[in-house]
Amino acid sequence: MTALRPHAEQQYADELAELSATDDRPRPPGWRLSPQAVVTYLLGDGAKITPKYVGPRRLMEIAVATLATDRALLLLGVPGTAKTWVSEHLAAAISGDSTLLVQGTAGTAEEAIRYGWNYARLLAEGPSPAALVPSPVMRAMETGTIARVEELTRVPSDVQDTLITILSEKTLPVPELTSEVQAQRGFNIIATANDRDRGVNELSSALRRRFNTVVLPVPASAEEEVDIVTRRVAQLGRSLDLPEVPAAVEEIRRVVTIFRELRTGLTEDGRTKLKSPTGTLSTAEAISVLTNGMALAAHFGDGVLRPADVAAGIVGAVIKDPVSDAVVWREYLETVVREREEWRAFYRAARDA
Template identity: 85%
Template sequence: MRPHAEHQYADELAALAAADDRPRPPGWRLSPQAVVTYLLGDGERISPKYVGPRRLVEVAVATLATDRALLLLGVPGTAKTWVSEHLAAAISGDSTLLVQGTAGTPEEAIRYGWNYARLLAEGPTVDALVAGPVMVAMRTGAIARVEELTRVPSDVQDALITILSEKTLPVPELGTEVQATRGFNVIATANDRDRGVNELSSALRRRFNTVVLPVPSSVEEEVGIVTRRVGELGRALELPEVPTAVEEIRRVVTVFRELRGGLTADGRTTLKTPTGSLSTAEAISVITNGMALAGHFGDGVLRAADVAAGIVGAVVKDPVSDAAVWREYLETVVRERDGWRDFYRAARAAL
């Protein structure tokens, strides 16, 4: 349904590589400058994959050209996974060497495992060893990705320390080790709101350079991000053609920004905040769902009623506390706002 970045944007990567005459770090397919251009776009042939401060992207790319790993930190929905995928695609041409962090992630996911049938039949041998994504990245000089690192148990996290500091992965069962090929590095992501779940040890944190991905700085920037991604998703999912409704997108973005910030756009009214993150990614989901409703069950025009159900579902995660926050917001802000009467009625009906 969604090709990996290196396949979806193969033409752009090939064009950048053909025109790239700057020095490339060992094992890299593009120079650092070309990687930044791939991420941010050039206004012509290269589409922007991330909208944000250029310096922040430059710091992330420069980190990967050193011996330090990169930790992308931010609240949910700030494109940490998206950025890590595109960085790996641009640098290594392979974004699939991925460890998905959960509370049940075993140490084998980061180091290596065994084919137990062969292990029982032959004992520990090279053929019985099953290389994990990090080991494969070390052997091939590629970028490995670790998603949601702070959800991984602390003792499993620390399996990365030797890998990142010594650039080796010992295999004591075979009396050998895997040494990293130049070009190898690790990109990890972590959620700001997961602090205290499994915080990184000081020894592991020292191996990372942390880059914090912020929420979009302005309404216009966030509206632009949502509009572009909704268009891309609509084409990828082959949704019925629905004209882009910037006004509805602006309303959803405004609601999300006000509720997550606890303040109306004019700065006059303090608001209670719901328990959910209300990220840009969730705004994209609300609009995409609204387009599906408008295309399949409506008149082909995105209206307030098409986004109301989705936005209520995004805001009201807790049926008690969040519902109270949402009702108060509707009555004190939305009801009194000029031009929002249709949205108010649709949102009330969706409760």
């Protein structure tokens, strides 16, 4: 059977092997590649290595340099700024394993970060190493690799703070066994967080001090965002084995333009102020809208991505609140979209949707 979405170290194994074979620069203890090669893996080299992140090079250099020190890395940004994507590829390039993951939620328990117990063995044998169930963080400490914590600010504050000893002392006490796990060289943590989501728990000042924070911005220009969306839509289409749909730069640019205008509250020419919907309208959502449109065009259309294929997806992305967002969308449709002659087909499709 074929995995629906291979891990980064599997999907890009050839690129990682190519970089490793030609990488003659110093590598920090436990690293598969040098810091320079990790940045090349993330940003591409214009030849054999494809870009995984499109954005300022300096941000990736700071992120990689942080992981080469004893400080953990916090990737911060609004939803859809590729925080999870970057953290996965950093772990794949540095450790060759991006699977040591804690998914943060409001229900994340302390055991997810420290360790738990096999209660059948615990009752039968009492506390013992065999009864202990290590968390992904504990396994990363034992093997000297990278652990990932997704959506750290959604984790309850008291559970967040279990990371303080791990990050400051590089050790995880196991009082039930009167022992501890000491982190091996190469261990570190990459956490992601955003401050726009509901259910956010602010990090304590003690925990925040243990992280170096890198803020991932939304794409600076429309051209940059179009480039990101085009690349990711093509990759997703191949990984999902969608029938090939010819590149539709016009539709990609239209989706990106709509999202950017509603996100910023201003039309592209700067002449008209707009109301913004409650949703984030992120780059990731634009990719999702276009991938869905490609599936519609391939399976239920004529194989060409058209306005009708993306209109329903855009409406669904914009209208999260059926009352306030519907007003925002109707106003945008009638005052902006309707006046653009080249958007007439999209206007009609959006009205129908």
